[in-house]
Amino acid sequence: MKCSQHDSFSEGQLTQYGNIELNASAGVLNYGQGLFEGLKAYRKINGGGLALFRPEENARRMQMGAERMCMPSPTVDQFLHAVKHTVLANKRWVPPPGKGSLYVRPLLLGSGPVLGLAPATEYLFLVYAAPVGNYFKEGLAPINLIIEEDTCRATPGGTGGVKTITNYAPVLKAQQEAKKKGFTDVLFLDSVNKIYLEEASSSNIFLVKNNLILTPKTGGTILEGITRASIIEIAGDLGHQVEERPVSVDDLVDADEVFCTGTAVVVAPVSSITYKDRRYSYNCGEHAVSRRLYKSLIAIQLGHVQDKKGWTIQIG
Numbered sequence: 160m161k162c163s164q165h166d167s168f169s170e171g172q173l174t175q176y177g178n179i180e181l182n183a184s185a186g187v188l189n190y191g192q193g194l195f196e197g198l199k200a201y202r203k204i205n206g207g208g209l210a211l212f213r214p215e216e217n218a219r220r221m222q223m224g225a226e227r228m229c230m231p232s233p234t235v236d237q238f239l240h241a242v243k244h245t246v247l248a249n250k251r252w253v254p255p256p257g258k259g260s261l262y263v264r265p266l267l268l269g270s271g272p273v274l275g276l277a278p279a280t281e282y283l284f285l286v287y288a289a290p291v292g293n294y295f296k297e298g299l300a301p302i303n304l305i306i307e308e309d310t311c312r313a314t315p316g317g318t319g320g321v322k323t324i325t326n327y328a329p330v331l332k333a334q335q336e337a338k339k340k341g342f343t344d345v346l347f348l349d350s351v352n353k354i355y356l357e358e359a360s361s362s363n364i365f366l367v368k369n370n371l372i373l374t375p376k377t378g379g380t381i382l383e384g385i386t387r388a389s390i391i392e393i394a395g396d397l398g399h400q401v402e403e404r405p406v407s408v409d410d411l412v413d414a415d416e417v418f419c420t421g422t423a424v425v426v427a428p429v430s431s432i433t434y435k436d437r438r439y440s441y442n443c444g445e446h447a448v449s450r451r452l453y454k455s456l457i458a459i460q461l462g463h464v465q466d467k468k469g470w471t472i473q474i475g
């Protein structure tokens with residue numbers, strides 16, 4: 160779908176996956192005017208058909224990001240229509256229940272030419288999809304994180320709270336170095352005090368202390384994960400006390416469990432976090448809380464339990 164800066168998007172069309180043509184001075188190439196989303200289509204158990212998980216939340220998050228990045232955005236209906244039709248056209252690629260999902264990637268780009276710093280004159284909204292298995296090669300097996308001290312992912316007043324493409328290349332170096340040292344991913348700290356946990360490179364973080372579940376308050380520097388919001392609600396339903404508040408590195412000392420959440424990772428138990436010269440280990444109770452939350456979320460997504468929250472949208 161295309162539109163000019165002050166217009167709305169016209170109806171799009173399905174095309175074969177492949178290259179797209181962009182002007183050399185397109186806003187996205189020169190000034191990073193681009194946003195993306197990530198969501199999954201699942202095949203439900205017992206022939207229950209295809210479903211999307213909370214896609215309207217992705218549509219709304221794209222709208223918020225577009226506002227921040229001076230871009231027009233598709234309406235929620237246009238977003239849902241494009242996602243749905245992309246999934247239906249790729250139906251045969253959706254893995255069987257429990258074997259993975261179809262990852263759907265909506266993209267909003269400043270496609271029109273712009274030389275001086277200004278919003279692009281034209282925009283492109285497109286959606287592509289690819290089948291995926293587990294995000295981390297260990298699957299639901301616990302992951303190891305290292306706290307990054309030199310690189311910050313986001314600063315107050317910046318764009319950490321929106322899913323702009325420009326948030327991601329700057330974390331690649333820290334992520335690569337962590338992987339070289341044998342860690343699965345990097346955990347970022349706040350850029351002001353450098354003691355508060357923010358998030359991993361593409362997932363949100365939670366700590367478990369007895370019945371209490373803590374997660375950093377988002378406040379503009381952390382992406383408001385849709386899985387994060389879902390897990391907060393499920394944890395409350397399961398009787399946990401959930402607090403969104405600043406979570407410092409000191410909170411790592413007496414946590415029983417730690418886990419990350421995201422569309423790609425779903426819920427990933429964390430087995431250790433390395434910070435300066437210390438390594439905090441979290442194998443207590445074999446990550447019972449993380450596993451229970453994972454199972455509860457997957458049960459809704461795959462249709463093992465009735466979706467009382469209306470989070471899954473049946474599309475075929």
Ligand code: PMP
Pocket residue numbers: 197358359360361362363382383384385386387420421422423
């Ligand atoms: N933080 C960042 C930086 C991310 O890229 C993602 C993935 N979208 C998340 C958190 C988790 O968000 P969600 O649960 O909506 O996938």
